[in-house]
Each structure stands twice: as structure tokens, then as C-alpha cells.
Amino acid sequence: MAVDLVIAAIRAVVMLLLVLNLSAILLWFERKGSALIQDRIGANRAAILGVGARLGLPNLGIVNTLLADPIKMFTKEDFVPAGADHFLHGLAPFLALFPVLVTFAVIPIGDTVTIGAHTFDLVAADFNDAALYVLASIGIGVYGIALGGWASNNRWALLGGIRASAQMISYEIAMGLAIVAVVATYGTLSLQAIVREQGGVWFGWLPRWGIILQPIAFLLLFTAGMAESKRVPFDLPESESELVAGYFTEYSGGKQAVFMLTDFAEVALVAMLVTTFFFGGWQVPWLYRDGFHLPGGALVSIPYWAVVVLGVVAFWIKTIFFCWLQILIRWTLPRFRYDQLMRFGWKLLVPIGLLNLIVTAVVVVMAGS
Amino acid sequence: MPLWLFVFLAALAVLAALGVVLQRNPVHCLMALVVVLLDLAVMFIGLGAVTVGFLQAIVYVGAIMVLFLFVIWLLNLQTEERRVAGSIGLRFFGAVGAAALVAELCVFVVKAPSTAGLSHVPPTFGSIGAIAEALFTDYLIAFEATSLLLLVAVIGAVALARRATASRTRSPVPVSPAVHEQIGARQ
Numbered sequence: 188m189a190v191d192l193v194i195a196a197i198r199a200v201v202m203l204l205l206v207l208n209l210s211a212i213l214l215w216f217e218r219k220g221s222a223l224i225q226d227r228i229g230a231n232r233a234a235i236l237g238v239g240a241r242l243g244l245p246n247l248g249i250v251n252t253l254l255a256d257p258i259k260m261f262t263k264e265d266f267v268p269a270g271a272d273h274f275l276h277g278l279a280p281f282l283a284l285f286p287v288l289v290t291f292a293v294i295p296i297g298d299t300v301t302i303g304a305h306t307f308d309l310v311a312a313d314f315n316d317a318a319l320y321v322l323a324s325i326g327i328g329v330y331g332i333a334l335g336g337w338a339s340n341n342r343w344a345l346l347g348g349i350r351a352s353a354q355m356i357s358y359e360i361a362m363g364l365a366i367v368a369v370v371a372t373y374g375t376l377s378l379q380a381i382v383r384e385q386g387g388v389w390f391g392w393l394p395r396w397g398i399i400l401q402p403i404a405f406l407l408l409f410t411a412g413m414a415e416s417k418r419v420p421f422d423l424p425e426s427e428s429e430l431v432a433g434y435f436t437e438y439s440g441g442k443q444a445v446f447m448l449t450d451f452a453e454v455a456l457v458a459m460l461v462t463t464f465f466f467g468g469w470q471v472p473w474l475y476r477d478g479f480h481l482p483g484g485a486l487v488s489i490p491y492w493a494v495v496v497l498g499v500v501a502f503w504i505k506t507i508f509f510c511w512l513q514i515l516i517r518w519t520l521p522r523f524r525y526d527q528l529m530r531f532g533w534k535l536l537v538p539i540g541l542l543n544l545i546v547t548a549v550v551v552v553m554a555g556s
Numbered sequence: 557m558p559l560w561l562f563v564f565l566a567a568l569a570v571l572a573a574l575g576v577v578l579q580r581n582p583v584h585c586l587m588a589l590v591v592v593l594l595d596l597a598v599m600f601i602g603l604g605a606v607t608v609g610f611l612q613a614i615v616y617v618g619a620i621m622v623l624f625l626f627v628i629w630l631l632n633l634q635t636e637e638r639r640v641a642g643s644i645g646l647r648f649f650g651a652v653g654a655a656a657l658v659a660e661l662c663v664f665v666v667k668a669p670s671t672a673g674l675s676h677v678p679p680t681f682g683s684i685g686a687i688a689e690a691l692f693t694d695y696l697i698a699f700e701a702t703s704l705l706l707l708v709a710v711i712g713a714v715a716l717a718r719r720a721t722a723s724r725t726r727s728p729v730p731v732s733p734a735v736h737e738q739i740g741a742r743q
Contacts, residue, residue: 272581314606315606315683316607319684322618323597323614325618326614326617327613330587330590330622333622337583345629349629353626359618359619
């Protein structure tokens with residue numbers, strides 16, 4: 188019993204630390220990546236004793252973004268504007284971060300592991316209604332942003348908060364429709380079960396990934412997910428050319444850092460959801476519990492622990508690929524206008540999602556009978 | 557659900573509900589209501605109605621309360637002023653109503669049926685499969701009638717909103733044709 192509790196705690200803490208570290212690395216990745224895309228040098232300060240420069244290597248600015256920036260932010264003055272709602276102003280960043288972080292609890296990062304007498308899946312919490320849990324926690328995430336904008340007693344911030352809540356509510360519907368279509372395809376709400384369903388191959392070589400059954404749902408979920416994370420081209424809530432910085436105009440120091448962390452955690456969340464629903468999660472093509480069954484019929488057998496490790500590595504590679512894709516899109520596209528944003532969400536994504544769901548339902552019923 | 561958890565959640569729900577009534581800032585009241593609804597969702601989950609609990613969180617907390625927030629902002633509601641309560645008649649009827657409600661609750665608690673003879677619910681109780689089966693077999697007509705009602709409400713809301721914008725385009729201020737041309741050229 189006690190051992191089970193310890194294992195559960197370790198699973199939760201490991202997942203949390205992985206996500207927080209990934210978010211921090213994404214911050215560096217975005218700064219350096221955007222510099223590359225825009226033909227700038229980007230972060231290149233705060234080298235340790237100039238080690239890289241002495242060896243003739245370019246300074247990648249890792250110390251700069253991962254150590255110097257956080258220290259600067261958390262030692263800055265925590266400014267609260269006059270007339271602001273102190274309680275909600277302080278609460279809002281954490282109200283934004285918390286729902287995102289708890290969502291990672293249901294994302295499976297690996298297959299079943301057995302240590303001694305204890306067998307468990309590599310997921311912090313696996314239960315039957317996990318897909319509903321994802322939708323619920325994403326829905327609750329609106330409050331932190333909206334209240335952050337309202338509590339600042341600043342018109343730019345309030346406008347940003349209103350835009351954010353309107354946008355997130357609108358795109359949640361498209362997101363929900365995409366997830367429901369996937370759930371209808373696999374007949375389960377548990378993310379681990381959905382990943383297991385994506386094991387194996389068709390025609391002897393094609394991995395049974397969700398993207399092949401539900402390509403439209405993938406586009407919907409990825410687009411709506413990017414809108415949920417409020418990044419370019421959907422960054423109207425903060426659009427710095429109109430609203431100063433939108434909902435976090437009046438935030439500084441640590442609280443601003445928490446909002447930024449939320450941003451990158453959401454990028455990681457969208458990448459993981461897409462990976463889990465459409466790209467087989469921790470499934471490696473042609474890899475089964477006893478080893479690789481290559482398309483030609485050859486069998487390369489490897490021990491089970493190596494299979495598990497390969498699965499975890501595959502999950503992270505896919506996740507990082509989709510994080511990279513989101514950063515690339517962010518630095519490539521211009522921002523939507525507000526009416527375009529609403530028309531795109533309500534008149535394009537929602538009808539496509541409904542049609543996709545109807546077709547999925549008909550096919551599922553016909554295949555079942 | 558263990559007893560201590562129930563007591564904790566129940567106490568939190570009562571406190572938050574008091575917060576809804578007693579606070580004066582509408583946004584604070586709304587956040588207290590969000591706490592109440594989330595608290596109820598956790599209770600549903602703890603009592604085995606997992607799907608209902610999550611739906612409560614998605615629909616009430618994730619959607620309806622955000623709309624409330626919108627309405628508060630659109631109407632620009634400020635912190636309400638504490639005024640002297642209304643007429644004596646109003647106070648009298650308020651007191652009578654409150655007393656009747658308390659009496660009803662007391663009767664309900666005293667006369668509540670004993671749980672001794674009840675059997676346990678099946679393990680599938682509250683799962684999404686069981687709920688779907690009940691909705692689409694035993695309660696199909698009620699379910700479809702409710703969906704129809706909601707659809708009518710949605711269409712009605714859209715129709716009302718459209719009429720409002722249509723009348724606004726006939727602007728009360730006369731606009732010269734040149735301005736119209738300019739606007740047209742820019743679009």
C-alpha cells in the first residue's frame with residue numbers, strides 16, 4: 188500500500204518536472220529559433236567564463252534564458268497598479284497555470300512497467316473519463332486569463348481578457364468536436380487505451396495511427412489547440428501592437444513569468460494531445476512487445492525494457508516535433524483580425540467538426556454492424 | 557467518499573455559497589459561485605458519478621460561468637452599494653419565505669428514508685456507457701425533446717441578434733454617398 192502511494196507520487200512528480208523543464212527549454216528554443224527565422228543573433232549573453240567563445244563555439248544563450256532571465260524576473264519588483272483588485276491580481280497567474288499543469292496527469296508517456304510485484308502504466312493518472320478531464324481542465328483555464336485582465340484595472344488588460352475568454356470559449360467547441368470524433372473512433376475515453384488501439388499495422392506496413400483514420404480531426408485539434416494557447420496567429424488577447432501586452436500588461440516579475448510559463452506549458456500540452464490522439468503516443472512503428480516486426484517479415488527481437496524505453500523516447504520525439512512546428516508557425520504567420528478569428532472558428536472549424544463527427548458516427552455504426 | 561472528505565467539501569460549498577450572497581463585488585460573487593460548482597463536481601466524482609462530475613465542470617464552470625463574466629463586463633456592473641433594505645412588507649415576506657424553506661429542509665432531513673435496506677449500485681453506475689444507454693433507450697423521447705428545445709433557443713437567440721444588427725445598419729445619422737464609396741473602396 189505504502190509502496191503504491193510512493194510509486195503514484197513519483198509518477199506525478201516526474202511528469203510535473205518533465206513538463207516544467209520542457210517548458211523552460213521551449214522558452215530558449217523559441218528565442219533562439221525566432222532569431223534564426225528572422226536572421227538575428229538572438230540570446231547570446233551571460234556565458235560562463237566565456238568557455239564557448241574560447242573553444243570557438245557560438246554562444247547559444249542557454250545560461251541567458253534558463254538562468255539569468257528567471258533570476259532577474261523573480262527578483263524584480265512585484266508591481267500591483269493602483270485601484271487593482273489585489274487578491275484576484277495575485278491569484279490570476281496561478282489560476283491560469285494550474286489547470287494546464289494538472290491536464291498533463293492523464294497523458295500517457297509509456298507502456299506498462301513491472302517493478303517487483305508492482306505493475307503500472309507510465310502515466311500519472313489513468314482513468315476512464317480522461318478525455319472529459321482534458322476538456323474540463325482546458326475550460327477552467329479561461330478564468331486565470333480573464334480575471335488577470337479584469338483585476339489589473341487597466342483598459343488594455345480588460346480588453347485582452349475579454350478577447351481571450353471569447354476566443355477560448357469559441358475554439359473549445361472545435362476542440363471538443365475533434366476529441367469526440369477520436370473518442371467515437373476508438374470507443375474509449377481513456378488516453379492510454381486510445382494509444383494502445385493505435386498499435387499494430389495495416390497492410391503489413393502502415394502504422395495504425397489516428398492521423399490516418401481522422402486527418403480532419405487532427406487539423407481541427409491542432410488549430411483549435413493553437414488558438415487555445417493564444418499564440419500567433421491567434422494572439423489577439425495580447426496583440427502588443429494594439430493592446431500594449433493584453434491581459435498581462437500590468438504584470439511584472441514573478442507573476443509575469445508564471446503567465447509565460449503557462450504559455451509554454453500550453454504549447455507542450457497541445458503537442459502531447461496531438462501526439463496521443465493522432466500519432467500513436469508512445470507507439471513506435473512496427474515495434475511490438477517482443478521487438479521489431481519489420482514490413483518484410485523479419486523479426487528483430489529486443490528485451491521488453493528496451494521496448495518501453497524506445498516508447499518513451501518516441502513519445503518525446505513526437506512531442507518536441509509538434510512543439511517545434513508550433514514555434515515555426517508562430518514566427519511565420521501574421522495575426523488574424525478579430526472578425527476573421529471569429530468567422531474562422533464559428534463558420535469554418537465548427538461546421539467541419541460537426542460534419543466530421545457525423546461521418547465518423549455513420550462509419551463507426553456501419554463498421555460495427 | 558470518506559466522511560472527512562465529504563465534511564470538508566460540504567463545508568467549503570456552504571462557505572462559498574455564503575460568499576456568493578454576501579460579497580458585494582459581482583466578479584467576486586461569480587468566483588465564489590465557480591468554487592461552489594467545482595466543489596459539487598468533485599462531490600459527484602467522489603460519489604461515483606464521474607461523468608456527471610466532469611460534465612458539470614465542462615458545462616457550468618467552463619462555459620456558463622464565463623458567459624456570466626461576460627455579462628458582468630458588458631453591463632459594466634460595479635460594486636453594489638449597501639442600501640437600507642426595502643419596505644417592511646418586502647422584509648416580512650422575505651422572512652416568511654426563508655422560514656418556510658428552513659422548515660421544509662428540517663422536515664426533509666428528519667423524514668429522510670433510511671439507507672439500511674438499499675442495495676449497492678452496480679459498478680458501471682455513472683460511467684459514460686451507462687448514462688448513454690439510459691439516455692438513448694429509456695429516456696429517448698425526453699432527451700430528444702430537450703435537444704429540440706435547446707435548438708429552438710439557439711435559433712431564437714441568433715434571430716434576435718441578427719434583427720438587432722440589421723436595424724443598426726440603417727444608421728440614424730445621414731451618411732453622404734462619398735463616405736459610403738470610401739468605405740466600399742477600403743473594403
